[in-house]
Amino acid sequence: MRTYPAKRENKIKYVLGLERKERGDLQGALRAYQTAIENYPSTDLYHLNETWNNLGTVYYALEEYFAAKIAWEKALSFLPEDPTAMENLHEFIYENPDILEEIKGNRIIH
Secondary structure, eight states: HHHOHHHHHHHHHHHHHHHHHTTOHHHHHHHHHHHHHSSOOOOOOHHHHHHHHHHHHHHHHHTTHHHHHHHHHHHHHTTTTTTTHHHIIIIIIIIITOHHHHHHHHOOOE
């Protein structure tokens, strides 16, 4: 088995998450994204933001709306001006009439 440097291994897990989500393997995508998040250094704001944002989309697809909200908020904690995470949070959570008010909770993004 070939050993990859840690940074490349994290990117491989991220891409694996993308591929699994595309194939409809949402649980596999969750695991891949979570592994990438656990291993990205805390200073890698871009990749952490990107991975948390994608994790939110998987949670949303699984109808785990509160977890999706938390993931998108976490993505924004790394890159507060990220338009994709902002749009996901607003469109799919705050402006979605089907989401319970209890899930919407306190807004951290305006």
